[in-house]
Amino acid sequence: xxRRLLTLPLALLALAxxxxxxxxxxxxxxxAAGVVAGGVDVGGLTVPEAAKKLDDALGRxxxxxxxxxxxNRSYRLTAAEGQIVFDAExxxxxxxxxxxKRGDAVATPSGGGATAGVDVGLAVEHSKAAVAAFAxxxxxxxxxxxxxxxxxxxxxxxxxRRAKVGRRIDxxxxxxxxDAALDDPNGSRRLRAKLLKVRPAINANDLRRRNGxxxxxxxxxxxxxxFKRLKxxxxxxxxxxxxxxxxxxxxxxxxxxxxxxxWHVPNSxxxxxxAGQVIPGGAPNNPLKARWLGITDGVGIHGTGxxxxxxxAASHGCLRMKVPDVIDLYPRVPVGTPIxxx
Numbered sequence: 536x537x538r539r540l541l542t543l544p545l546a547l548l549a550l551a552x553x554x555x556x557x558x559x560x561x562x563x564x565x566x567a568a569g570v571v572a573g574g575v576d577v578g579g580l581t582v583p584e585a586a587k588k589l590d591d592a593l594g595r596x597x598x599x600x601x602x603x604x605x606x607n608r609s610y611r612l613t614a615a616e617g618q619i620v621f622d623a624e625x626x627x628x629x630x631x632x633x634x635x636k637r638g639d640a641v642a643t644p645s646g647g648g649a650t651a652g653v654d655v656g657l658a659v660e661h662s663k664a665a666v667a668a669f670a671x672x673x674x675x676x677x678x679x680x681x682x683x684x685x686x687x688x689x690x691x692x693x694x695x696r697r698a699k700v701g702r703r704i705d706x707x708x709x710x711x712x713x714d715a716a717l718d719d720p721n722g723s724r725r726l727r728a729k730l731l732k733v734r735p736a737i738n739a740n741d742l743r744r745r746n747g748x749x750x751x752x753x754x755x756x757x758x759x760x761x762f763k764r765l766k767x768x769x770x771x772x773x774x775x776x777x778x779x780x781x782x783x784x785x786x787x788x789x790x791x792x793x794x795x796x797x798w799h800v801p802n803s804x805x806x807x808x809x810a811g812q813v814i815p816g817g818a819p820n821n822p823l824k825a826r827w828l829g830i831t832d833g834v835g836i837h838g839t840g841x842x843x844x845x846x847x848a849a850s851h852g853c854l855r856m857k858v859p860d861v862i863d864l865y866p867r868v869p870v871g872t873p874i875x876x877x
Contacts, residue, residue: 560631567634571654573720577630585627589657593720597621597659601669601713605677605704605728612669612713618662619717625658661717663710670710673728678703683737686746686765688786688875690753693765695742701733748867750789750874752854754782757846759836759854761867771864773836774844774855782852782876787830789872792865796827796837803851825858826865830874837861 560582568578575592577585598619601612633655681701687694709728716722742765749762752773759771776782795816814821824838838858841849845857854876856864 558635560628564631566627566630567637569652570630570634572626572630573657574654577627578634580627582624582627582631585630586623589626590621590623593657594621594623597657597720599724601716601724601726603673603709603713603726603728605673606702606730608677610669610673610676612666616669617665617717618660620660622658622660626655629655629658657720659718659720661714663714666713666717667706667710670704670706670713673709674704674706677728677730679733681733681735683735684739684742685737686742688749688751688873690751690758690760690875690877692767693746693749693762695739695765698735698738700735702730703733704728704730746873748869748872750868750872752782752874752876754784754848754877759856759864761864763867768867769863771856771860772845774839774847774849776850776852777848780851781848782850782854783831783834784876786873786875789828789830789868789870789874791827791829792868792870793827793829794865795825796823797821798823799833801833824861826861828865828868830854830876836864 563581565579565581566577566585570576570578572585572589573593575589577588580588598614598621600614601617603610603612633653637653679701682699684698685696687696709726712726716724716726744764746765747763749765751760751762752758752775753760754775757773757775759773760767761769761771793816797816798814798818798821800812800814816823822837822840824840826836826838828836830836834852834854836854836856838861839845839850839855840858841855842857844850844855849855
């Protein structure tokens with residue numbers, strides 16, 4: 536117990552300098568010579584005098600608005616919105632306490648004393664949340680979404696709407712730059728946000744790869760067109776559905792393919808005695824000659840034994856072709872190929 540009591544005064548002595556440096560300043564106490572705050576020499580001044588000098592020298596500069604340029608537009612963060620505050624009195628007290636810790640404080644109005652040679656930090660505060668919100672606003676207002684390339688299929692040509700590059704801003708990086716500018720008494724409050732490119736997910740080349748083969752059937756001109764990588768490769772003559780049995784209109788796809796297909800005769804009046812039968816492929820009474828490319832609801836592309844019907848509305852909904860033409864077309868068209876009939 537006695538040894539513990541003996542060590543207590545020593546502990547109190549160790550705390551004494553720290554307690555002294557935190558003591559409230561006396562009315563005539565002056566900051567140590569050579570102490571600087573934000574580049575402003577406040578040595579030899581009382582706290583009120585130093586606070587006024589700091590406010591006059593730095594107050595307006597430290598509470599300026601921040602202006603960010605992004606693209607062709609400027610965005611302003613006002614001091615009020617950013618909650619930017621410069622506490623000159625607190626900064627002056629920091630200078631005083633720092634001088635005390637170095638043992639250079641001057642207790643008389645006459646000043647003097649050794650040079651402290653230290654630059655204390657400024658008591659400048661702002662709302663980081665407000666800065667982050669402002670940076671997000673700049674990002675949302677200056678960002679531009681990328682536009683994907685788009686394909687429009689018409690019976691005569693493929694129309695590509697080109698992709699467009701978008702842009703964005705790294706809001707977190709911008710907020711960090713604003714925070715740094717607000718903390719720097721000599722930093723510029725006029726910043727430029729870097730616009731980053733946003734690449735579209737789909738461009739024209741992607742469309743060409745995805746649409747390696749496209750077919751279109753023009754019922755008014757009796758033409759079937761074959762497009763490869765969105766460029767016209769070949770045009771064929773066809774026959775289309777007659778009145779009452781019109782070929783369907785719309786965007787479909789090739790669902791199946793067959794060589795010398797069997798004919799599943801529909802149960803329709805026009806089929807006569809053949810209704811409901813299956814006529815083998817290659818049979819003389821099978822109207823589906825040589826090749827079949829199925830489209831929808833029993834409608835497809837096939838060769839015909841009536842080549843004189845090409846260029847007219849003569850079928851029961853199918854697209855007829857001359858046998859050599861359908862044989863030529865068949866290997867060029869994979870299952871899944873889109874076909875526009877109009």
